[in-house]
Amino acid sequence: MADAAHLLSLPWLVAAVLAIVFVAAIVQINLGMGFGLTAAPLLALLDPALVPVPTLALGLMTASWGAWREREHVQWREVAVGVPGRIAGVAAGAGLLVVMPGPRGFMLAFGTMIALAVVLSAAGWRMRFSTASLLGMSTLSGLMGTLTSVGAPPMALIYQHRAAQQARPTMAAFFAVGCVFSLTGLALSGWAGPDDLLLVAIMAPAMLAGIAVARRLGRRFDRRFRPALLSVSAIAAVILILRGLGGLGV
Template identity: 35%
Template sequence: MFDLSVAQLVLANLAIIAGACLQGVAGYGIGTLSAPLLFLISPVLLPAPLVLNATLLTILMLIRNRGALEIQQVRFAIGGGFVGMILAGITLVLISPKGFELVFGILILAGVALSVGGLKPRLNARNSAVAGAASTYMGTITAVGGPPIALIYQNEKGPLVRANMSAFFLVASFFSLTALALSGYLGIRELGLFAATFPGVLIGFLLSGKLVNRMPFEGLRPIILGIAAVAGTAALVRGLMSL
């Protein structure tokens, strides 16, 4: 089915359950955790099928956390996201399918570097716009858009983080889907893969409601980043070997 076996689809749903649960708790994570795992299962699961799943998840999270939303802060990140969408669309049009793995690997490793780099930018208009552009660019190509925007919210409280990042990710996801559709990376196969994997999002979201105050996100962070680094390196090597 869609070039995947039943076992691969089961593994893909498990990977999405883990990522959706993590994002439901921490405000981001479905890309950082699920995308590298999905790449290792099969590259056809990225980026559009996961972006579609992430869009569904952000809608659910925004409904859950709507009371903490501060839209004034989000609008600058959304403006930057529009720029990121244009740049990502140009990149996807210019690169070949073989070159996609190379770019994927570079951006995944860049996301890991941002996450462990110790940067603590202030939450202001300029930084929000830059983070919004970087997140949308990375999220469109790799489905991993969390690290840049997470940097500027790392010192904020949980409900605000989950609400504001969900609002940004919702708009950014639509930007990403627009760029993917126009560049030929979103079609019938990708919609079919989304239909086969969206139960993972629903299950992960429901689990996160029970674990939101119990999951030790900081304790899991090294494991998550380690998985991302392995997948990013694998993609980079495959991309270099195909040149």
């Protein structure tokens, strides 16, 4: 895995990373979710060091901004109900990372989780909103979010039929709180270090630019990007899985 100094030594890589983060921030602010699913698979292909910690840290910032912008519509009781599930998922994800068999094992697990995220996003399943479903999906969100920084798809399943005015800021608030728990779990498991802070600092300007552009777009954001996003994420997941399988001798 490359470090921040290596990233800065390759201008094309810096440009690609900043472009990905810029677009992901626009998606997150306008939909209340999607930063991880947009950014994580592509960043992992460029350099596994960019996930999950740096991407989660940026996701925390974009989700926090989205929740604050529409804070009067956040359903805090629902966020509180989902927190125990998120913590359980974080614990499971951090435990898996501790026993992960090297970088190739990480790529295999990462690619598998991204593939699951794509399936959940594309399936269109209907799930009744209840305390049980909220706890279950928040647990899966915590597991996926900690391993890959992509925790939105499980929550989107149960919020897909809620009014956007409530669903968008509530999911943003949930992800903001969830990212804090995931980052804590990653730090305790030894997956977060000083170099992650440098990577976040490099990528943060693109995130801020994306937020600024998203504010100008308002609600005119075109959701027809979704099929293209899922297609790109699926391709990235397959490549990561193949890399992991090759490294494991399969």
